[in-house]
Amino acid sequence: MAVNSPLPIAANLKPVPGLQLGHAExxxxxxGRKDLLLVxxxxxxxxxxxxxxxxxxxxxxxxxxAHLDHANIAGKPIKALVINTGNANAGTGxxxxxxxxxxxxxxxxxxxxxxEQILPFSTGVILEPLPVDRLVAGLPQAISHxxxxxxxxxxxxxxxxxxxxxxxxxxxxxxxxxxxxxxISKGAGMIKPNMATMLGFVACDAxxxxxxxxxxxxxxxxxxxxxxxxxxxxSTNDSFMLxxxxxxxxxxxxxxxxxxxxxxxxxxxxSQELAxxxxxxxxxxxxFITIQVxxxxxxxxxxxxxxxxxxxxxxxxxxxxxxxxxxxxxxxIGYAGVNDLNxxxxxxxxxxxxxxxQGGRHPDYREEDGQRxxxxxxxxxxxxxxxxxxxxxxxxxxxxxxxVSINADYRS
Amino acid sequence: MAVNSPLPIAANLKPVPGLQLGHAExxxxxxGRKDLLLVxxxxxxxxxxxxxxxxxxxxxxxxxxAHLDHANIAGKPIKALVINTGNANAGTGxxxxxxxxxxxxxxxxxxxxxxEQILPFSTGVILEPLPVDRLVAGLPQAISHxxxxxxxxxxxxxxxxxxxxxxxxxxxxxxxxxxxxxxISKGAGMIKPNMATMLGFVACDAxxxxxxxxxxxxxxxxxxxxxxxxxxxxSTNDSFMLxxxxxxxxxxxxxxxxxxxxxxxxxxxxSQELAxxxxxxxxxxxxFITIQVxxxxxxxxxxxxxxxxxxxxxxxxxxxxxxxxxxxxxxxIGYAGVNDLNxxxxxxxxxxxxxxxQGGRHPDYREEDGQRxxxxxxxxxxxxxxxxxxxxxxxxxxxxxxxVSINADYRS
Numbered sequence: 001m002a003v004n005s006p007l008p009i010a011a012n013l014k015p016v017p018g019l020q021l022g023h024a025e026x027x028x029x030x031x032g033r034k035d036l037l038l039v040x041x042x043x044x045x046x047x048x049x050x051x052x053x054x055x056x057x058x059x060x061x062x063x064x065x066a067h068l069d070h071a072n073i074a075g076k077p078i079k080a081l082v083i084n085t086g087n088a089n090a091g092t093g094x095x096x097x098x099x100x101x102x103x104x105x106x107x108x109x110x111x112x113x114x115x116e117q118i119l120p121f122s123t124g125v126i127l128e129p130l131p132v133d134r135l136v137a138g139l140p141q142a143i144s145h146x147x148x149x150x151x152x153x154x155x156x157x158x159x160x161x162x163x164x165x166x167x168x169x170x171x172x173x174x175x176x177x178x179x180x181x182x183x184i185s186k187g188a189g190m191i192k193p194n195m196a197t198m199l200g201f202v203a204c205d206a207x208x209x210x211x212x213x214x215x216x217x218x219x220x221x222x223x224x225x226x227x228x229x230x231x232x233x234x235s236t237n238d239s240f241m242l243x244x245x246x247x248x249x250x251x252x253x254x255x256x257x258x259x260x261x262x263x264x265x266x267x268x269x270x271s272q273e274l275a276x277x278x279x280x281x282x283x284x285x286x287x288f289i290t291i292q293v294x295x296x297x298x299x300x301x302x303x304x305x306x307x308x309x310x311x312x313x314x315x316x317x318x319x320x321x322x323x324x325x326x327x328x329x330x331x332x333i334g335y336a337g338v339n340d341l342n343x344x345x346x347x348x349x350x351x352x353x354x355x356x357x358q359g360g361r362h363p364d365y366r367e368e369d370g371q372r373x374x375x376x377x378x379x380x381x382x383x384x385x386x387x388x389x390x391x392x393x394x395x396x397x398x399x400x401x402x403x404v405s406i407n408a409d410y411r412s
Numbered sequence: 413m414a415v416n417s418p419l420p421i422a423a424n425l426k427p428v429p430g431l432q433l434g435h436a437e438x439x440x441x442x443x444g445r446k447d448l449l450l451v452x453x454x455x456x457x458x459x460x461x462x463x464x465x466x467x468x469x470x471x472x473x474x475x476x477x478a479h480l481d482h483a484n485i486a487g488k489p490i491k492a493l494v495i496n497t498g499n500a501n502a503g504t505g506x507x508x509x510x511x512x513x514x515x516x517x518x519x520x521x522x523x524x525x526x527x528e529q530i531l532p533f534s535t536g537v538i539l540e541p542l543p544v545d546r547l548v549a550g551l552p553q554a555i556s557h558x559x560x561x562x563x564x565x566x567x568x569x570x571x572x573x574x575x576x577x578x579x580x581x582x583x584x585x586x587x588x589x590x591x592x593x594x595x596i597s598k599g600a601g602m603i604k605p606n607m608a609t610m611l612g613f614v615a616c617d618a619x620x621x622x623x624x625x626x627x628x629x630x631x632x633x634x635x636x637x638x639x640x641x642x643x644x645x646x647s648t649n650d651s652f653m654l655x656x657x658x659x660x661x662x663x664x665x666x667x668x669x670x671x672x673x674x675x676x677x678x679x680x681x682x683s684q685e686l687a688x689x690x691x692x693x694x695x696x697x698x699x700f701i702t703i704q705v706x707x708x709x710x711x712x713x714x715x716x717x718x719x720x721x722x723x724x725x726x727x728x729x730x731x732x733x734x735x736x737x738x739x740x741x742x743x744x745i746g747y748a749g750v751n752d753l754n755x756x757x758x759x760x761x762x763x764x765x766x767x768x769x770q771g772g773r774h775p776d777y778r779e780e781d782g783q784r785x786x787x788x789x790x791x792x793x794x795x796x797x798x799x800x801x802x803x804x805x806x807x808x809x810x811x812x813x814x815x816v817s818i819n820a821d822y823r824s
Contacts, residue, residue, distance in 0.1 A: 053747070053751075054743060054746035054747045055745070055746040055747070055748075055750065055751070055753045055755050056742045056743060056745065056746030056755050056771070057746070088739065090739065090742070090743070091739045091742040091743075091768065091771070091772060091773065092772055092773065093756070093770065093771050093772020093773070094772070095772065096772065125737065125739060126737075126739020126740065126742055126743055127738055127739030127742060127767075127768065127773050128739070128773075129773070189726065190726055190740075190743065231724075231725040231726060232723070232724070232725070233724050233725065233726050233740075233743060233744065233747070234743070234746075234747035235743060236739075236742070236743050236746055311644070312643075312644070312645050313643040313644070313645065313725070313811075313815070313819070314601065314602055314643060314645050314819055317815075317816050317819035317820050318819065318820070320816065320820050321819075321820030321821065323820065325537065325538075326539055327500070327502065327503045327537060327538020327539030327540070327648075328538065328602075328645075330468045330502070330503040330538060330539060330648070331466060331468060331502070331503075331538055331602065331645060331646070331647065331648050332645065333467070333468065334466035334467040334468030334469070334646075334648060335465070335466045335467070335645070335646035336467075338467065339465075339467075341467045343467050343468050344505070355539075356503065356539070358505065359468070359503070359505050360503060360504055360505020360506070360507065360508065361503065361504065361505070361539050361540075361541070399725075399816060400816060401813050401816050401817070403725070403729075403816075404729050404732065404811060404812060404813050404815075404816060405813070407725070407726055407729035407730065407733075408729050408730070408732050408733030408735065409733065
């Protein structure tokens, strides 16, 4: 059950011209569960992505990076993305790479392209061999389902411990031209993306040159997926891909143009919505917490403090209990690693309630005011450092009994 | 219920000549609970300590540091330590410092010494005003209980969410001289000491000059309290104090001597036992986990990896469930921040079971072998990096439903 369930998924997710989606039940997860997604791109599309910084990055991540590089160098565009759930194909060594490659080879044969024009993605359990035979056997079923209007099935096909599919759409007009954008994401645990999250896909029908698309995907990731955390565990498989099919009206040519800025803004906004959906459906989440750190010397120290608060099991369990045990937030700020922080200047707010002033309890702070805010399902923690102009915001959730249950039972 | 409960506390904790302990029920916690401890030192004793690095370090920590400095400069030795539970006196600003100082002034009057000769310590809830009147009113009761043979009451008087008191004793002979050492510790949550833990006190009756005692306490802390983590939360109040009463036979004069090395070794061993007791009694703990990282380039990278594993909620819940979902350990190693780590050389063992070889699943690894080890209550995770000679060991526990319950209910 996500926070404020159900998640606000538009009844009609908008098809993005130039892109088709096909799903399958390949038997990688339990039989009868959608576990395979195929995305095919018409010619003229460009793709850019950001990936996990985990040193144990999964075999499909390694291959997708190599294939994206190859596409740019060899001028052979990406034709398809193939995504399986139920197995992460990570911690699988050489055999894992061979399995990811075999997937691309088999799909390339069916789509009459080269294996290097396929991007593979996997999510699920780490350290288990990928059941590549079942995956490959499921590809024809996915191909038979290919159509433009298939985003909800696509969102459902990439779920693991997610309780709900995550998708969002926008139609905007930029410079008088219509642009359609739709995106999906998944993830509920092992969420502390450090480039992107496992997994996000956003597509639009604008035409965007490769270099600008790469710039845009980083911009969007830094302001969305790179600002969320559920449990502080950075996954081996995080990938966030931005696709521009070029089948629509808008054509972007210049990073300094108002059109680029407008498209980047709506891509970022859509990515934020998808990223926040992941937090709202965080494993066991009952509260959605926004953490704003303001007036820091630089963004990095603001993020350090925000993440220290967002990762503290003590802070997270206090939110779960609706207990205004707010000294735990001060403790987290104090150990965040900002070694010259003068806590005597620091203020803490919980929504509209001024909790701590200049490092100590605000004289007017009343427990019942803290209690009132803590009982809400959406809460903003605001820390004012009073030492600069930088700020950072992250989104996270609480730590509940269900988090422990879900992760104690995940493979059973 | 601690792991392998009850903790092995010696029936007869050995009195340390030159040191008396008195406890009281001061009403800082619920009525009828021991919540105040007084430790008095005979003349000739020396005291050294290490404290939390949390920027929100508590008022009593600030005062204890200042008083230790004063004792060394002014040549007026520390005469007493006073410790309360139920309130951390942290995040309390100027009022908190005034309250900690008032405690010292009141006790100094009763003991006929100066306020600067008292070291105050507090543990409990952060951001709440210290009930200093009740604390001061309880001092005469604590004084009336002062005696050498009172260590078990002392250990009980400093408990917060601890389910069991923590204490250990040793008698050793060094250079033909008898030395008695006894120590106590407390703590079960907000445990990721970064100098020392909240709270540890070790006393011996040797005579150790101040400079050597300061060296010894750092050595012992680094190999004991600085190697444990329960939830990754570094407390505002961590303090570890080493007392040498000088009332016994042994006299240490030289840091290069075999006597110094022998005493430091037994102090370290006793500190490790006390630190491990904290982990065994970690909030909700059902498993005691030793994490050894070997063949790293330096100790720092070994510790980074060990802590990434030890802090991962996914790894900790897998231990709770006895689920050999060991890919989660690889994921934690991968995001630990060792950016040039070549995972293709890395091996992973669970006790005697070889799980991953050169970055992938070991071909002979069988799930049932992992399962067998995961069901034990004491487990060693061993990571071999194959890139150097450095190593590090930390101790931690699992993450269970009870951790969430304890921290969701702590103040209720």
